[in-house]
Amino acid sequence: MRPHKSAEVLPSLHDEPDWPGRILRGTPVLLAYLDSELRFRFANETHRTWLGLDPERLLGRRVVDVIGERNYQRAGAALEKALAGHMSCYEGELFNGSERRYVHGNFQPDFDADGKACGVFTALVDITERRTLELRLHESEQRFFGAFQHAAIGMALTHPDGHFMRVNAAVCQMLGYSEDELLKLNIADITHPDDLAADLELLSQLSAGQRDSYQLEKRNFHKNGHVVHIQLSVSAVRNAQGAPLYFVSQAQDVTERKAFEAALYRERELAEVTLRSIGDAVITTDPRLRVTSLNPIAEAMTGWTSTEAQGKLIEEVFQLFDAQHGTTVSNPLRAAIEHNAIVDLASRTLLRHRHGFDTPVEDSSAPIHDNAGSVIGGVLVFHDVSETRALALKMIHLTQHDTLTGLPNRSQLDGLVGQALMTAARRQQRCAVLYIDIDNFKQINELYGHGDGDRVLRALAAQIRRGLPGDEVLCRYGGDEFVVVLPHLKSVGEAASVCQTLIAQCEQTSVAGLPELALRVSIGISVYPDDAGEPKSLLQHAETAMVAAKAQGQHGYRSFTASMNERALARRRIETALRQALPRHELSLLYQPKVAADTGRIVGAEALLRWYVNGRELYTPDQFIPVAEDSGLILPIGAWVLRQACKQARLWQQLGQPMPVSVNVSPLQFQHADFYSWLDDVLSESGIDPGLLELELTERMVMSGDATTGLLRRIRQRGVRLSLDDFGTGYCSLSYLKHFPIDALKIDRAFVRDLTTDPDTATITTAIIAMARSLNKVVVAEGVETREQGDFLRQAGCSQLQGFLYGVPMPAAALEQLIVAAG
Ligand code: C2E
Ligand code: MG
Ligand code: MG
Secondary structure: OOOOOOHHHOOOHHHOOOHHHHHHHHOOOEEEEEEOOOEEEEEOOHHHHHHOOOHHHHOOOEHHHHHHHHHHHHHHHHHHHHHOOOOEEEEEEEEOOOOEEEEEEEEEEEEOOOOOEEEEEEEEEEOHHHHHHHHHHHHHHHHHHHHHHHOOOEEEEEOOOOEEEEEOHHHHHHHOOOHHHHHOOEHHHHEOHHHHHHHHHHHHHHHOOOOOEEEEEEEEEOOOOOEEEEEEEEEEEEOOOOOEEEEEEEEEEOHHHHHHHHHHHHHHHHHHHHHHHOOOEEEEEOOOOEEEEEOHHHHHHHOOOHHHHOOOEHHHHOEEEEOOOOOEOOOHHHHHHHHOOOEEOOOOEEEEOOOOOEEEEEEEEEEEEOOOOOEEEEEEEEEEOOOHHHHHHHHHHHHHEOOOOOOEEHHHHHHHHHHHHHHHHHHOOEEEEEEEEEOOHHHHHHHHOHHHHHHHHHHHHHHHHHHOOOOOEEEEEEOOEEEEEEEEEOOHHHHHHHHHHHHHHHHOOOOOOOOOOOOOEEEEEEEEOOOOOOHHHHHHHHHHHHHHHHHOOOOOEEEOOHHHOHHHHHHHHHHHHHHHHOOOOOEEEEEEEEEEOOOOOEEEEEEEEEEEEOOEEEEOHHHHHHHHHHHOOHHHHHHHHHHHHHHHHHHHHHOOOOOOEEEEOOHHHHHOOOHHHHHHHHHHHHOOOHHHEEEEEEHHHHHOOOHHHHHHHHHHHOOOEEEEEEEOOOOOOHHHHOOOOOOEEEEOHHHHHHOOOOHHHHHHHHHHHHHHHHOOOEEEEOOOOOHHHHHHHHHHOOOEEEOOOOOOOEOHHHHHHHHHHHO
8 A cells, every 4th residue: 555645535445346345354353243043144254263163154053052051151141132132242251162262242233124133243352462461460459559558557649739549557547547538638637737847848849859758757646636656758659751640658656666765755854853863972884984974962972073073983083991991992883893783882981072081981883784684884872971961961952942832942943944944955845934923922921920921822832833734843932932844835825824824823822811812923934945045044034024024014924025134134234334333432341240149249240242322222232243243343343342351350450449350252253363362462461460351152162173172271371261151052061061171150041030930940050050069160140130040049059140130231330339339
């Protein structure tokens, strides 16, 4: 055939002689005509190859005879249907005489003039090859979907619009839905709202072809509402143009692993907290006996900070001596790790502090194992067995807890908030601090007296606790101030709703015997990490927000905002003004008398700094001294105070009324390399008897650093007296006190305040006084306001008393008059 251009130029095949005959013979379809008795009346040539029979020999034979009874059972019904006048078809096996084939047949009735079927046109196509392929495909599909359906891992196909196209049994089980239910859902319907954005973003990158696959740990919701943590892995199947047809996701349920991790965190946190708050000293090491950590008590007892000690050999940090012979005792932890057993220390062993003094200790050492049982480190637990230990522990509890409510007090709060921040940071969550202050609490005190005021505070603390969702940290921060730490916050709104509950709860506070109180509180909220990253600022911001809530009309709550940061501004204002204070002669010293407990005679005075501008006290020392310390201004100011106090002492000496003067020294001054030479200069310059000068230091200053003990000795040798201020508020225990060259101890105001109302405080204070006296220290009580307190302290053995009862801080001249008046 020549190539043709259009139909018109081609000769019609119909015109060719026997063209239909050629088609009938050549067509690859078995064509036949059966009469009303289903006898072959026509069969085309194709039958020859298929049946292996001459088609001529078929004519006149019945179909059933040609193809056999078995074949006829399969296809006969369709043929009979066609004979009944209905088009029909058959698809299935057919035996062609030598093998089984697969065919598709169409049967068309032939109607006579009356419209009665008188025969059947049959067309049969052999589709064996296609059928085999189909079967194979089906089988492989079955195999694939079998694997898909029964995979232990969750598998899903999703449409680019997020709808599920197919999900396997594991996914259904994981999420609690049936397959049909899931196929009606979208990814967004089952994804935790906080994880949706990340998932969609990755999905869109995948769609855009920016990545081939992605992995994500996310939270889905189970049908019954609980969260299922899954580890997801998604890839795309694309069309030829690269556009995604669908996504293949694999999901593994990691909820258990998550819970396990969370439990591990909790356990670790618990261990951390326990270690920090435990009454015993704890040192841990690696298997080669190099120190890995010290808890605060171990720090105090060895003189090493945890950071300094890290990596040092245990023997360097934990030095042991025999109490009787003074010989070195081998370290029990070494034996414990070598023999893989718990080893206790022989009695009468002394621990040598870094500064050279010894404490009797009891110790137990043990190897630490991993879960395979190998030794991965060691732990040493020890405690002071001197008789002061019990007292020291009680003191720690007393200084860390509020005696009125039993709640942790301010001294612990930084640590507690710090822990909450660490946890939140680790979990990438928020946490919040609520600062609660009672509105007009003063009125309650004035109306009902302090005793009932205390009962109201106790009742309020209980109400706050009741209003908290769980066992959140609750502290008494000060007089009528409480602080709550909400350790994990799902949203900022959650803090607000806790505040609403608390406000309502506080309103319900009632105390037997008092009329309805209708207590109103104001609450400030600050949130980590939004408002601040460390405990101090977080607390300050919460307080600032509380002040703002009060300013707004009380009885409500407010969240911190940066513009509220008045406090920071105020500090900056103080600092700016303070720089001018010295050159402008705005600073002056007042003197508060100290009296002998037995005679009541004035035996000394404490110099206290004041800041007057135009005759008015602008800021109290509690306000401006912290600013001076932070800004370094305390150095020139402190030097001025020292010189001024010495000048005054010399004046009194010259007047023939020598009067010992105490001066408060700030840590920053004390740590300054030139401190001693300053002091020396001031002493020489003023020419006073050095015995008339006393320096007031704090526990922390005395406890810290190697150089301290040496410096204390030098100052002492120069003839200057040393006293420990605010005793009982730090963690210095009496057993160490004897090693420091200190002359006097000032019992903190807080102890004196509670003496006559709290039996515990009374016991402790009496014990402190007795022990200090046995160590030959002068004991001074500060903040004595009532005769009762004075009497108690005198009887307990205090040698000197200071407080408003005996004289407020006053100008030097006023103090002179007081002495003269006393005769
Ligand atoms: P501090 O050394 O413990 O001083 C005693 C404080 O208690 C003084 O407060 C004093 O006024 C107050 N006080 C005395 N008797 C009573 C009483 O019976 N009841 C009550 N409630 N309080 C009483 P002040 O003068 O406001 O000083 C506060 C703190 O400021 C001092 O505490 C001290 O740490 C520091 N400070 C004062 N002057 C200086 C100074 O020149 N240099 C340094 N570095 N710090 C100073
Ligand atoms: Mg003082
Ligand atoms: Mg004090």
